[in-house]
Amino acid sequence: MNHLLETKNLSVDFHTAGGTVHAVRNVNWHLDAGETLAILGESGSGKSVSASAIMNLIDTPPGEIVSGEILYQGKDVLKMSTEQRRQLNGHKIAMIFQDPLSHLNPVYTVGFQISETMMARGVSRAEAQERTLQLMERVGIIEPHIKIDAYPHQFSGGQRQRLMIAMALAFEPDVLIADEPTTALDVTVQEQILKLLKDLQQETGMGILLITHDLGVVAEVADRVVVMNSGEVVETGLANDVYRRPSHPYTQKLISAIPGSGELAQPLPDSTPNILEVNQLCKSYGNFHALQNASFTIGEGESVAIVGESGSGKSTLAKCLLRLEDTSEGTALYRGKDLLSLKDKELLKIRRDIQMVFQDPTQSLNPRMSIFDLISEAFVIHPDILPKSQWKSRVAELLEQVGLSAQHMSRYPHQFSGGQRQRIAIARALALEPKLIVCDEAVSALDVSIQAQVINLLTDLQQKLGISYLFIAHDLPLVRDFAHRVIVMRGGRIVEQGTVEQIFEHPQESYTRNLLAASLHPDPEVQQQRRQERLLETA
Amino acid sequence: MKHVFLKRALGSALSLLGLVVLVFFLSRLTGDPTALYLPIDASMESREQFRELHGLNDPILMQFGHYATDLLQGDFGESIRRSAPALDVVLEAFSWTLQLAAITMVLVISAAIIVGSLAAFHVGGLFDRIATFFSLVGASAPDFWIAIVAIVVFSVGLGWVPTSGTGSILHWILPIAVLFIRPFGLIVQVVRGSMISALGSAYVKTAKAKGIKNRSIIFVHALRNAMLPVITVAGDQAAALLNGAVVIETIFGFPGVGKLMIDSIMQRDFTVVLAAIMVTALAIFIMNLLIDIVYAILDPRIRY
Amino acid sequence: MTTLVTPAQATPTHPALTTLRMLWRNKVATAAAIFVVLVVITAIFGSSMLEDIATKQNLRGRNLPPFDFSKDWLYWLGGDALGRPLLARIIVASGNTILVASGAVFFSLTIGTLLGLIAGYTSKNLSQAIMRLADVIMSFPSLLLAVIVLYMLEPSVTNLIIVLAITRIPIYLRTTRAEVLEIRKRMFVQAAQVMGASTLRIVFRHILPVVFPTIVTIATLDFAFVMLAESSLSFLGIGIQPPEITWGLMVAQGRSYLTTAWWLSFWPGLAIILTTLSLNLLSNWMRIAFDPVQRWRLEIERK
Amino acid sequence: ANPSDLTVVLSEELDVVEPCMAARSNIGRVVLQNISETVTEMVPGEGLKPRLATQWEDQGNGTWRFHLRNDVSFSDGTRFDAKDLAHTLTRLTSGKIVCETGAKYFGGFELTTQILDDYTIDIKTVPAQPILPLLMSTVAVVPNEAPEDKFITKPVGTGPYVFDEYARGQHIKLSANPNYWGEQPAVKKATYVFRSDSAVRAAMVQTGEADIAPNIALQDATNDKTDFSYPNSETVYLRINNGTAPLNDTRVRQALNYAIDREAFIGTILADGTLIATGITPPSTLGYDKDLKPYPYDPDKARALLKQAKADGVKVDTEITMIGRTGNFGNVLETLEALQSMFQEVGFNVTLQMYEVGEWNNFFSKPFPTDKGPMMVQAQHDNANGDPVFSMFFKYGSDGLQSGVTDAKLDKMIAKATAESGETREALWGEAFRYIYEDAKDVLLFHMVGFTRVGENLDFVPTIKTNNELQLSQISFK
């Protein structure tokens, strides 16, 4: 019998000025109906590229499918005509893209973009509209009948990701390729989405190809696992087996790097001076209050994490602090100066001190600048950081620190994987040697081993240079390991804040407790157990 | 929004005023219409009489005063050449121009968008090469060439359409066809360039993944993102047409505002020049306002 | 390093060389570039070499038809209404033509783009003022401007450049501003802001490169526009006047012979077309060569 | 279209259809003798003929008596009589409107009328105008009701045609006047359309869209069957500002004349049939000296003259500006470029500057700019009315508005001739022509020809008058 989807010996190259990149090499795996296959792997190991190959989305040239077959129900899609493949796309095989912001068309309403898939296949406008509303509701978009007419830029990162998911589910496809579908989602929403996928899978028997680095997600939903490294499949097996008995060194490294088990950080002494004091910060878009009376402080050398529901105003808060959005009310004192009312000139002077890693890394990198230009721009803007002769070596060093290599310097952003771009963004922020870094889901697209590397780097820098972090994340184990203090947000408000210990060990608010409870454990067996408990509860 | 609109209207009114003042004084620097109006061997007295009659002997500020007061009462003055109200003369010509410009631009924009987009879809392909070649030749060929060759071929040679004039629909075909060529060539190139970038975007991949037809990918997903420069350049071309397609009007005997404007300038018929400028300026201001509104419609991220 | 890379065989070379190699890959663009270089060379040296021959009249041998290869090569394209060799005249005229066209395009592009950047990126009031100024220029008939300027000053190359440059400003201004309005909302602009980049840097390093290809496309097409506008000014007697010559003037002069001696305006017209065509093909090539996302089209050897 | 209908394609749209502007050729072509008739009529080759006047006689003392036709009515039904003529003349000269005809032919003297009876009128001029009957051939008569201070928009005349409509930018329509006093014309309806481009005008006759295209360019006159050339009464010359050195030296001016190979222009840049001029008015003009030989092309002589002058200390290599008027006639630019190179050939330092008419006027009419150095202005002069008086005064009199000459002797000659009539006048003008020619007051060039394309079905031969009028009643169908 044929598998639902199978790749045989798939190899993909990219021809670039700097040489040929072998992004995917001889990859074999298969997916059956009703099954969830997780592709785990290092960031940049070819996961997204192989998915793109299935969807006929690789630009050839510069890309080239050097060898292999991709069999859908036994038929090699690579041999099909473009028209035949178009018929499959969206209908039989659907894909959720890794980077929702750039993959949504900025000038059309999300409603249109979701219903379009259906309308393109003859579903009537009204029906498509109806189904779009349902889908939006199912992926947890509140007030879908209003949001249906909003544009992508009016959504939060997590919301956009859910819209992507809704779009992919428009047709109950046979195969769903989900490329990091939950990176921007907080655990409660993540749970909801995973449940949605599971339910659909049960209803329709679709096969899910889940690309993720989140071992918790793997533990929750995956039946089998494929582990990729450097473009190759290094290990395959049942999810539990791979977790318990990883055979390949990379897999072993991965599993040992799982966060959430380390020491809790001790709160900083009370005497630490505050680097930032935020007071009653408010922000509204029209009538919608995205941020209401947010007040908190960050000490020198402190890491403050913000967790909370998707769409709760975390990114908005970050953008307000950096003056990328006008605030409605409130103050934010940076070392005594109110960031929000500073004149442009003075603002420019402290810009360097406060840096941000954006939630959507692709969009935050100028597509016309090489990686070297992007990172060294810091030195151009602030010539006192480094003499020109050392830029090259410093950029190389930064790239190494975030797990990339000096070779990447001459490449351009579009030639990287999602996680690689995120790391470039981090390197760029670090290049400025700021005092405070706002990380908006800065490590969400990284596999745990690289994640660990980056987190270690951040901690090191904090210890050496006294950098403070405002760390927006939904990955609770990571927050637990990294943060001194935690702020919990919901619906534009700060609902709870305290030290890691207070929040993780003694959460006060029920929302926080739910959040912690929804957190996934990387061990498939543990998750299995929890699932059963949940079932019992509902029964 | 209303506030923005008001401000815009006010700004436009001010610039119109500035334009009038500017043109009034500058145009008078270009000399006295007397010599042009009267026969070469007219006597000094009749020259003097003429100046007196048309108030050309008054100090220029006074002339402006008169003009401004009349204008405020809606009187645009008399055309010296035509001895008819300047505004009537202009409006008559302008209505022709407006029709011609509107029809031409609608055709140009639709055709250029289709051709440019398809060319961008297969960069370097056969269609792209052909489209690029012809649009570039069209955009840079002297228009009177095309006009005269068209007359020689289609009117004299084949007898399909009349050479020139205005009577029937047939009369419009050649002028529009000739007017079409240059803006078409230009806009095809702009569409092509801007579509190449748009088609390389990630959201186009999404559309492909959704199984959307190529037609929709090009004309729905990419095009709208590529439209800003297209609309702007089209606006510029439309403005040029509104200012009059002199060559075409001259050759095809089309009674538009371009020829009127040239003649009036050359003959120093200042009232007509001013009236013509005010009318076309108003049209262009309105068009630019519409274009700005279209920007905001095309791209929801643009807010004024 | 996680992905395998087979380095390209070529050792890293100077960027200029890489660019040249990319140019070479595209034969059409190469031909265009060669033509442009040729035109520039004739523009610089042509007039001094052929000045005398180009003005030598022979009334009785007027309107000599082209392709008479028994004659001197300068007459291969025929002779004009005064019996002067067209080829020589085209070569001599290229100097003024290119000077006027590139001057006008350069100034209108520079000024227009700058104003457009300002209008798109700065305060609403300033932007309003600039946009209304553009409205005014757009509605000011270029011919009137020409008459005024050239009436008050002499009809010279410089003044002609001024007139043409002013009238072409709005297109660059409006295009730039429209694009800036959109680009300034992009995230990488915000990222640059966060890094503390000055407004100047944001505008010139981040926004301008995105707008520029479109501007260049328009500019290269404007080359033809300017040459032809200059032609109609000459025709009306307010542009460049003989004994100075430009292609535009030649086209205008040949106009009345179009049905009887087509070559008089055909060759200079063709020169205009070929120049524009080449410039545009080059700019189309540049658009791809300087866009990292598209560059692969030129880096890959076509099979 | 109806076989008795005719379409004329003109090169220029009419600003107004006002009879008193009929001296402007584009208006005259439509109005003169079609809609409005003149008092007398100048017929080429035959001289002055009666039209609305049957006869006239000189009463002496500057008074002329005109006897008018008594069987004429205007197209609005009112009868034509002496009052109408008196009113027409007042309208021309009152200054309440400034008319082309008035400004061109009725400047410089006082004119009063006295109505003797309905069909007899005395017209008195101070100073006396011996050529008043000739001047009356330019006066298009309007009815008494025509407003004195406003232009007419719907002309009413006595002519064989009635004005029907003027659709601006599109056409003017006339139709035959059923009550015309004279013969009924063959052409029953006429439409005038306007195209500035000569090639298009020619093409329109070719395709049958039009029947007559006056004024097509030499290049477009390619068909012997349809294209007629005719002397168009225009004379091209270079007006020399005699006052500025080195142009104040006769030898230098003569050298300019000798330097030009006039023959070379004809049949090349200018049409076959173009005549070389020895006077500023067409050869048919009173007193034109047909015995004068044009300056021959003699570059050696020119060089010799220059050398002589130079030897006498004349700065012959001063830069002389030749000022041309763009679009003045077909190939004006080529003509001037050729002239320039001919001048340079013999050693002049001549630069050429072309100006559009508005600016050109500043150089052509007084006061002349003073900062330009020695100047020659290219101009074209039109005098189709048979007498050189205005040409002489304006172009050569010391007070003439476009005269580059200040010569007391010539002034006297002009004054004398002006006051005379008959053969004496002819002889005196002859002297003046000769004097101007011999002293090389300017560079006389060509009497031009025009081309008219006439549809093959028409029986019509254009004449020298076709430049200013186009009498539809003279056209018939083959």
Ligand SMILES: Nc1ncnc2c1ncn2[C@@H]1O[C@H](COP(=O)(O)OP(=O)(O)OP(=O)(O)O)[C@@H](O)[C@H]1O
């Ligand atoms: N257009 C391109 N040109 C050159 N190299 C490319 C291009 N696109 C992708 N690559 C390279 O291919 C490799 C695989 O990329 P891919 O996007 O599949 O990674 P990934 O496994 O999805 O990683 P992540 O988890 O970070 O998203 C990366 O090393 C990337 O640098």
Ligand SMILES: Nc1ncnc2c1ncn2[C@@H]1O[C@H](COP(=O)(O)OP(=O)(O)OP(=O)(O)O)[C@@H](O)[C@H]1O
């Ligand atoms: N430009 C905008 N116009 C209107 N609403 C907006 C706009 N930008 C954001 N919002 C809304 O503001 C809310 C907060 O968005 P924000 O991006 O801060 O969420 P977030 O907490 O970062 O969520 P996530 O974890 O999903 O990224 C969301 O509900 C979003 O829909």
Ligand SMILES: [Mg+2]
């Ligand atoms: Mg990926």
Ligand SMILES: [Mg+2]
């Ligand atoms: Mg966010």
